[in-house]
Amino acid sequence: MKKYFPYLLKYKKALWLAPLLVIVDVVCEIFQPKLMSKIVDQGISQKNLHYILQTGGIMVGLSLIAIAANIGNIYYSSTASVGFSAELRKGMFSKIQEFSFSNLDKLSSSSLTTRMTNDVNILQDVIVMLLRLLIRAPLMLLFAVVIAVQINAGLASVIAVAIPVLSVCIYFILRRGFPFFEKMQKRLDKINAVIQENLVNVRVVKSFVREDFEKKKFGAANDELREMSVEASGIVVLIMPVMQLVMNVSIVAIVWFGGNKIISGTFQVGQLMSFITYITQILMSLTMLSMTIMTFSRAGASSERILEVLNTQPEIIDSPIAKEKNLLVQKGKVEFKNVFFKYHPDGAEYVLKNISLIANPGETVAVIGATGSSKSTLVQLIPRLYDVSKGNILVDDVGLHDYTLQNLRNGVSMVLQQNELFSGTIRQNLKWGNVNATDEEIIAAAKDAQAHDFIMSFPKQYETVLGQSGVNVSGGQKQRLCIARAILRKPSILILDDSTSAVDTATDAKIRAALKQHLRGTTTFIIAQRISSIQSADKIILLDNGEMIGSGTHDELIKTSVVYQEIYYSQELKEISPA
Numbered sequence: 001m002k003k004y005f006p007y008l009l010k011y012k013k014a015l016w017l018a019p020l021l022v023i024v025d026v027v028c029e030i031f032q033p034k035l036m037s038k039i040v041d042q043g044i045s046q047k048n049l050h051y052i053l054q055t056g057g058i059m060v061g062l063s064l065i066a067i068a069a070n071i072g073n074i075y076y077s078s079t080a081s082v083g084f085s086a087e088l089r090k091g092m093f094s095k096i097q098e099f100s101f102s103n104l105d106k107l108s109s110s111s112l113t114t115r116m117t118n119d120v121n122i123l124q125d126v127i128v129m130l131l132r133l134l135i136r137a138p139l140m141l142l143f144a145v146v147i148a149v150q151i152n153a154g155l156a157s158v159i160a161v162a163i164p165v166l167s168v169c170i171y172f173i174l175r176r177g178f179p180f181f182e183k184m185q186k187r188l189d190k191i192n193a194v195i196q197e198n199l200v201n202v203r204v205v206k207s208f209v210r211e212d213f214e215k216k217k218f219g220a221a222n223d224e225l226r227e228m229s230v231e232a233s234g235i236v237v238l239i240m241p242v243m244q245l246v247m248n249v250s251i252v253a254i255v256w257f258g259g260n261k262i263i264s265g266t267f268q269v270g271q272l273m274s275f276i277t278y279i280t281q282i283l284m285s286l287t288m289l290s291m292t293i294m295t296f297s298r299a300g301a302s303s304e305r306i307l308e309v310l311n312t313q314p315e316i317i318d319s320p321i322a323k324e325k326n327l328l329v330q331k332g333k334v335e336f337k338n339v340f341f342k343y344h345p346d347g348a349e350y351v352l353k354n355i356s357l358i359a360n361p362g363e364t365v366a367v368i369g370a371t372g373s374s375k376s377t378l379v380q381l382i383p384r385l386y387d388v389s390k391g392n393i394l395v396d397d398v399g400l401h402d403y404t405l406q407n408l409r410n411g412v413s414m415v416l417q418q419n420e421l422f423s424g425t426i427r428q429n430l431k432w433g434n435v436n437a438t439d440e441e442i443i444a445a446a447k448d449a450q451a452h453d454f455i456m457s458f459p460k461q462y463e464t465v466l467g468q469s470g471v472n473v474s475g476g477q478k479q480r481l482c483i484a485r486a487i488l489r490k491p492s493i494l495i496l497d498d499s500t501s502a503v504d505t506a507t508d509a510k511i512r513a514a515l516k517q518h519l520r521g522t523t524t525f526i527i528a529q530r531i532s533s534i535q536s537a538d539k540i541i542l543l544d545n546g547e548m549i550g551s552g553t554h555d556e557l558i559k560t561s562v563v564y565q566e567i568y569y570s571q572e573l574k575e576i577s578p579a
Contacts, residue, residue: 003307004123007087014080018131021073026136028066030143033277035059040270077131085124092116092309100316101385102343107309110193115309118188119302126299133288141285148278151271152261155254159282162250166283169242170290180232184301187225194221243290247283254279316384318404327403329411331361331396332492332523334382339391341377350389351377352546359539361492364516364524366534368567369543375527376417378543379495382525383412395493413491415482415499417527421473426455427462429481433488441488448514449484450507451477475502483511487519495525500533508533531568540564 008015035055043052096104096112149156198205198214205214258272341352351374359365367375380386381393384400393400400408413433421429430442437445442462446452454477458464466472473481479502486494494515500508512533515524528534535554542550542557542564550561557564 003310004084004088007084007091008080008127010087011080011083014076014083015131018073018076018080019135021069021076022132022135023139024069025066025073026139026143028062028069030140030147030281031062032059033274033281034147035062036277037268037270037274040273041268042270045270073132077128080131081124081127084127085120088120088123088306089116092120092306095310095312098314098317099312100314100387101380102315103312105343107312108189108193110196111189111305112309113196114189114192115302115305119305122295122299122302123306126295129292129295133292137285137288137292140281141289144278144281144285148275148282151275151278152258155257155261155275158250158253158257159279162246162283163286166243166246166286166290169246170286170293173242180228184225184228184232184298187221187228191218191221191225194218243283243287247280247287250279250283251276316387316405319401322402322404322407325402326407327398328407329395329403329492332359332411332521333361333394333396334359334365334493334523334525335394335397337392337394339381339388339393341374341381341386341389343386345389350546352381355391355548357539357541357548357551359523359525361523362521363538364526364536366526366528366537366540367543368528368531368534368540368564372545373543374546375543376497377546378541379414379497379525379527382493382495383409383414410489411492412495413486413489413493414495415479415486415497417497417499421466421478421481423466425460425463425465426458426481429466430462430485430488433485434490437488442484444518445484445488446481448487448511448518449480450503450510450514451480451484454480476504476507479503480507480511487515490519491522493523493525494519495527497527498529501529505530505532512536531571 035058039052039055042048043055093116099107145156145159148159194214194217198218205211254276255272258275262269262272335358336355339352339355340350342350355378357365367378369375377386381388382395382400384405395403395408395411403411422432427442430445431437433445434441443452446455455461455464479499483496483499486496500511503511508530515522516536526534526537531554534540538553540550540552540554540557541548542561544563550557550564552560558568
């Protein structure tokens with residue numbers, strides 16, 4: 001619970017007032033049956049109207065105070081619980097922003113979505129119950145037991161039997177039901193994953209006419225959740241019948257023994273009425289406690305999932321030396337020294353092996369190789385999206401760990417293989433590269449990326465609103481917008497990860513010419529499938545199965561590398577072959 005205190009501190013006033021108002025409510029309510037018994041035994045039996053009205057007035061006054069206290073409790077408990085969930089979501093979101101790619105590989109996006117929504121909502125319900133029922137039920141139980149014993153200790157022995165029986169039953173029911181709650185949340189993760197995947201790839205689904213298949217896949221995941229929920233509910237719902245049985249048996253026993261006492265003249269009718277009311281309050285308090293415990297049980301599973309996020313340490317962080325030095329990337333020189341990398345520390349194989357290369361400031365370095373040769377992984381090590389497993393990478397002759405992540409990534413602009421845009425206007429998306437960019441700079445970057453012309457063809461031009469992930473622009477247009485966004489940053493190092501695969505060769509050539517002209521001091525890494533896109537590069541790195549098997553200019557590799565020759569001539573044949 002200590003882990004959640006920072007998210008509650010903002011609502012200290014509500015956290016104090018809500019329990020205080022519960023105490024006022026309970027005190028007002030606990031005296032009502034006793035006052036009613038006095039009306040019956042003293043007022044009605046003696047036909048004392050004044051006493052009846054006086055005592056009735058006190059009951060009305062206590063009821064009004066209880067109502068006001070209850071309304072106040074609802075307001076403050078709701079304020080604290082809703083505020084807590086909002087702060088917790090902010091804390092989780094901030095934590096997720098610190099995660100490295102390796103952290104995100106372990107926690108899927110669908111699972112994180114469930115944890116930030118459904119799991120947080122469950123904890124929100126717990127805070128409400130904590131500030132209402134978990135304080136009210138024990139207080140009501142304690143006061144009702146004390147007063148019931150004062151009225152008649154003999155009859156109160158019925159409760160001494162009922163409470164342990166009820167407690168044992170509830171314990172075994174909840175103990176059996178708890179494992180199902182965690183399984184339910186995992187099934188919910190699976191449903192969110194299916195929904196998320198379907199919505200992101202809805203165009204593929206429709207183009208392949210796979211709607212029926214997706215419906216069946218969702219139906220299967222939905223049925224799994226339903227079955228698990230039914231199993232959990234089937235166990236937990238036993239609580240209510242058990243409580244009703246114990247409550248009814250207890251009341252029957254009290255009416256029997258209490259009735260005999262009234263017949264013998266040792267007990268009054270009003271006392272029996274109030275005693276039954278207190279017994280009912282005791283058993284209802286136990287019911288509230290059991291429901292609260294049940295909610296806490298389910299919340300325990302959700303809490304573990306939330307704490308897993310909050311307790312996860314980002315694998316890539318700033319070192320104290322980096323914070324102290326506060327170095328900036330300036331020249332853009334990049335050097336790999338015997339770099340090895342694997343995604344998991346305990347993984348069997350390295351996906352990059354013994355990589356050594358130097359990219360001098362202003363040079364264009366191309367990386368080419370077969371699919372799965374770890375080209376993208378290689379360039380993702382430069383801005384520390386992943387950390388190297390062995391070896392070292394230097395930028396401007398300084399190790400990556402001597403830069404803060406912010407300074408390093410501010411000096412590196414990257415167009416990922418999977419181009420992503422955000423909901424908002426084209427201008428807003430481009431300004432991700434530089435929030436302070438002027439209109440002239442935005443237009444210049446768009447022109448360099450060959451995006452200006454198609455932007456101007458839209459009715460609202462740069463104010464055109466893009467859908468989620470840029471769904472209302474083509475693949476080639478999306479790539480060019482992402483390149484413009486990267487150019488706008490004016491980085492020391494520019495990484496283009498197969499970022500012109502969806503544009504024609506003529507447009508590709510224009511983009512490369514513009515980059516060469518306007519980003520002369522920028523060190524550029526280009527990953528491409530087409531050799532025509534990288535022929536003019538200062539250096540070409542040939543990768544195969546994570547190893548460098550060639551390095552040099554196009555002319556050098558065409559003479560010395562058999563693999564490069566095969567790639568080059570196969571592409572040449574494709575280009576000259578008749579359609």
